[in-house]
Amino acid sequence: MTDTTEADAANELMRLARQIAKHNRLYHAEDSPEISDAEYDALVRRNAELEAAYPHLIRPDSPSAQVGHEVAASPLRKVAHEVRMMSLDNAFTDDEVEEFVARVRRFLALPDDAEVVMTAEDKIDGLSCSLRYEHGKLVRAATRGDGQVGEDVTANVAYISDIPQELKGAGLFDIPAVFEIRGEVYMAKEDFLALNSRQAEAGDKIFANPRNAAAGSLRQKDASVTASRPLRFLAHGWGAASKVPAAAQYDMMRKIADWGVPVSPLLVRCSSAAEMVAHYRSIGAQRADLPYDIDGVVYKVDRLDWQDRLGFVAKAPRWGIAHKFPAERAETTLEAIDIQVGRTGKLTPVGRLKPVLVGGVTVTNVTLHNRDEIGRLGVRVGDRIVLQRAGDVIPQVVENLTRDEPREPYHFPDHCPECGSEAVAEEGEVDVRCTGGLICPAQRVERLKHFVSRAALDIEGLGEKTIVEFFQLGWLESPADIFRLRKRRSDIVGREGWKDKSVDNLLAAIEAKREPDAARLLFGLGIRHVGAVTARDLMKRFVTLPALREAAEQASSPARGGGPANAGGGDSQHETAAETDSPLHHPADGPPPRAGEELLSIDGVGPVVVEALGDFFHEPHNIAVWEDLLSEVSPPAYVVETKDSAVAGKTIVFTGKLETMSRDEAKAQAEALGARAAGSVSAKTGLVVAGPGAGSKLKQAAALGIDVIDEAAWAEIVRQAG
Numbered sequence: 001m002t003d004t005t006e007a008d009a010a011n012e013l014m015r016l017a018r019q020i021a022k023h024n025r026l027y028h029a030e031d032s033p034e035i036s037d038a039e040y041d042a043l044v045r046r047n048a049e050l051e052a053a054y055p056h057l058i059r060p061d062s063p064s065a066q067v068g069h070e071v072a073a074s075p076l077r078k079v080a081h082e083v084r085m086m087s088l089d090n091a092f093t094d095d096e097v098e099e100f101v102a103r104v105r106r107f108l109a110l111p112d113d114a115e116v117v118m119t120a121e122d123k124i125d126g127l128s129c130s131l132r133y134e135h136g137k138l139v140r141a142a143t144r145g146d147g148q149v150g151e152d153v154t155a156n157v158a159y160i161s162d163i164p165q166e167l168k169g170a171g172l173f174d175i176p177a178v179f180e181i182r183g184e185v186y187m188a189k190e191d192f193l194a195l196n197s198r199q200a201e202a203g204d205k206i207f208a209n210p211r212n213a214a215a216g217s218l219r220q221k222d223a224s225v226t227a228s229r230p231l232r233f234l235a236h237g238w239g240a241a242s243k244v245p246a247a248a249q250y251d252m253m254r255k256i257a258d259w260g261v262p263v264s265p266l267l268v269r270c271s272s273a274a275e276m277v278a279h280y281r282s283i284g285a286q287r288a289d290l291p292y293d294i295d296g297v298v299y300k301v302d303r304l305d306w307q308d309r310l311g312f313v314a315k316a317p318r319w320g321i322a323h324k325f326p327a328e329r330a331e332t333t334l335e336a337i338d339i340q341v342g343r344t345g346k347l348t349p350v351g352r353l354k355p356v357l358v359g360g361v362t363v364t365n366v367t368l369h370n371r372d373e374i375g376r377l378g379v380r381v382g383d384r385i386v387l388q389r390a391g392d393v394i395p396q397v398v399e400n401l402t403r404d405e406p407r408e409p410y411h412f413p414d415h416c417p418e419c420g421s422e423a424v425a426e427e428g429e430v431d432v433r434c435t436g437g438l439i440c441p442a443q444r445v446e447r448l449k450h451f452v453s454r455a456a457l458d459i460e461g462l463g464e465k466t467i468v469e470f471f472q473l474g475w476l477e478s479p480a481d482i483f484r485l486r487k488r489r490s491d492i493v494g495r496e497g498w499k500d501k502s503v504d505n506l507l508a509a510i511e512a513k514r515e516p517d518a519a520r521l522l523f524g525l526g527i528r529h530v531g532a533v534t535a536r537d538l539m540k541r542f543v544t545l546p547a548l549r550e551a552a553e554q555a556s557s558p559a560r561g562g563g564p565a566n567a568g569g570g571d572s573q574h575e576t577a578a579e580t581d582s583p584l585h586h587p588a589d590g591p592p593p594r595a596g597e598e599l600l601s602i603d604g605v606g607p608v609v610v611e612a613l614g615d616f617f618h619e620p621h622n623i624a625v626w627e628d629l630l631s632e633v634s635p636p637a638y639v640v641e642t643k644d645s646a647v648a649g650k651t652i653v654f655t656g657k658l659e660t661m662s663r664d665e666a667k668a669q670a671e672a673l674g675a676r677a678a679g680s681v682s683a684k685t686g687l688v689v690a691g692p693g694a695g696s697k698l699k700q701a702a703a704l705g706i707d708v709i710d711e712a713a714w715a716e717i718v719r720q721a722g
C-alpha cells in the first residue's frame with residue numbers, strides 16, 4: 001500500500017465503486033455475470049483494503065456501505081426438492097438409441113423381441129421448474145437449481161398463464177393430494193425477438209438466446225419484471241406425488257393436460273427404436289417452424305411399473321434418454337468487418353459474411369460484439385469461420401479455422417470511422433467508444449432516431465430515412481430542430497419523394513407532439529441508464545421536468561461536473577467523465593452530498609441512474625439541448641390519471657387483433673386510465689379486451705371468471721373517461 005499515493009487511492013476507489021456496482025447489477029438484476037465469483041471477491045477485498053488505509057477517502061457510494069446488499073447470495077429463497085430433479089443422459093446417434101432400448105430390455109430381462117413402448121417428445125430449451133400442487137392448488141414453484149435445492153419462484157409463475165393457480169377439476173377424485181408437475185419455463189422465439197427489440201429500443205440488456213431470456217425473466221426478486229415478460233410453460237413429467245393416477249407415462253401426461261397444464265403436442269408413443277428415430281427425424285424437420293427452441297427429442301419407457309424397476313443411476317434415470325440434435329453450424333468466409341457507431345458512441349464490429357445457410361436460415365451478418373471478442377477469436381478479413389445459431393435465433397462465431405495462418409491481425413480502429421475522433425475504452429470497460437460526442441454525426445443521427453422512436457416521442461412519418469436525409473441537409477441538428485421544420489415546408493416540398501400532402505401530414509404529426517408526455521420526452525433524450533420505465537418512475541415522483549432537473553443537479557457530487565473532460569461530451573461521456581476529474585476534491589471537500597437521497601428513494605432508481613442524471617446536467621451542451629427543446633415543447637405536468645375511470649387500478653390484458661388501434665396504443669390508453677396492461681391472464685387480471693382471433697387467453701379468462709369485453713366496449717370506456 002505504501003507505493004500508492006493518495007490520489008491513486010482515490011482514483012482506484014472511484015473505479016472500484018463503479019465496477020462493483022456494475023457487477024452487482026449484472027449478477028442480480030440481469031442474470032448475466034461477466035466475471036467469476038472469485039474475481040468479484042477480489043474487487044471487494046481490494047476496496048476494503050484501500051478504505052482501511054485511507055478512511056478519509058471512503059466514498060458516499062462506497063460498495064462496503066451498501067446496506068442490505070447480499071452480494072454473494074441469490075435474491076430468491078432456496079427450497080429443497082422433495083424428489084430430486086434429474087437430468088437425462090444423452091444420445092447422439094441412431095445406434096445409441098437402439099442401444100438404449102436394448103439396455104432397457106436387458107435390465108428388465110425381457111426377450112430380444114419383446115415390445116418396449118416408449119414415449120417420444122420434443123425437448124424444449126428452457127428453464128426446468130417444479131410446480132407443487134396440494135389438493136389441486138399451486139402452493140409452490142421452484143427452479144431446478146442443483147437438482148436437490150432450487151429457488152422459490154412461486155410469486156413469479158403467478159404471471160405465467162400456462163401455469164394454472166388451480167388445476168382443472170380440482171376437488172374431483174383423480175387429483176392427488178400432493179402432485180408436483182415438472183416441465184420447462186420458456187420464451188417463444190417470436191416473443192424473444194420482440195423482447196430484445198424492446199430492450200434495444202429502451203437501451204436495456206439484449207439477451208443472447210430465448211433460454212437466457214426466460215431464466216433472466218423468471219429469476220427475479222421483483223415479480224413485476226416477470227409479469228412484463230411473455231413466459232410459457234410446458235410439462236414433461238412429475239416429481240413428488242401422493243398418488244400417480246395412471247399406469248403409463250403417456251396416459252399420465254394426458255391427465256396433466258386435462259388438468260389444464262400444457263404438454264407437448266408432439267408427444268407420441270413408439271413401439272420400436274425405428275419408430276423413435278423416425279419421430280426424431282420428423283421433429284427435426286419441423287424444428288425451424290416450431291414456435292419455441294428445442295435441442296432434441298426425449299424418450300421415456302411408457303410403463304410406469306417398468307420405470308420403477310429401472311430406477312436411477314447417478315443423477316439420471318435408466319428409463320429415459322435425450323436424443324440431441326446436432327448443433328446448427330456452418331462454415332463460411334468473413335468478407336469484411338464494418339464498424340457501426342451507436343447512439344452512445346459505442347463502436348460495434350459487424351462481420352459481413354459470404355451468405356451461408358445455418359439451420360435453414362441464410363445468414364449474411366454476424367455481430368462480433370467488441371474488440372475483446374475479435375481478439376479472442378483472432379479473426380481477420382478473409383478468415384474461414386464456423387458459425388452457430390445459438391438458441392436457434394442469433395448467429396455467432398464459434399471458431400476461426402484459419403487463425404494460425406500468417407496474416408496481419410485485424411486492427412480495431414482507434415478513431416471513430418464516422419467523425420475521426422479518438423475512440424477509446426475506459427479502464428474496466430469492454431466497449432470502445434467514440435469520444436466525439438455531439439460532433440460525431442453517427443451519434444447525433446442515432447440520438448435523433450432514438451428521440452422520435454416509438455417508445456419516445458413517436459412522431460408518425462418521421463422515420464429513420466427521413467431523419468438521415470434532413471440531418472445531411474443540415475436541417476436537423478438537435479431534437480428542437482424537429483419542431484422548427486415547419487419553417488422549411490417549401491424546401492421539403494421541393495424534394496424528391498415529398499408532396500404537399502405528405503409534408504402536411506408530417507408537420508401535423510410533429511405539431512401534435514408540442515405537448516408531449518414528459519416521461520417519453522425524458523426517455524427520448526437518451527440519458528444513459530434512463531430507460532422508458534425509469535423515465536416514468538422519475539416523472540411520477542417529480543411531475544415536471546424542471547423539478548427533476550433540480551433534483552439531478554443537487555444529486556451530483558461537488559467533484560463531478562464542470563470538469564474540462566465533460567465539455568462537449570454529450571451523454572456518451574458521462575460514465576467516463578468522472579474518471580479524469582481531480583480525485584482529491586472528493587470526498588474530502590465538505591460533507592458528502594445528500595441530495596441524491598430523494599432520487600434514490602424511488603423504486604428502481606439506483607446510484608448508477610443518479611450519477612448519470614447528475615452528469616447529464618453538468619454538461620453545458622446537454623443543458624443547451626435541453627433548454628432549446630423546452631423552448632419548443634411544453635410537456636404537461638406528469639400526472640398518472642386514476643380518476644373517473646372504470647378501470648383504474650385494474651390489470652388489463654389485450655388479446656387477439658385490435659382493429660382500430662395498435663396494441664401499444666391500447667396499452668397506453670390503459671395506463672392513462674390508471675390501469676396496468678399485462679401480457680398474460682392470471683388470477684390478478686381484472687379485465688380482458690379481446691379482438692378477433694383471441695385464443696388461449698380468452699379461454700383462461702373464461703376459466704377464471706374474468707370479464708371479457710370487445711374493442712368497441714373498450715373504446716367506449718376510454719371515451720367516457722376522456
Ligand SMILES: [Zn+2]
Pocket residue numbers: 341416417418419420421434435436437440441442443
Ligand atoms: Zn464519432
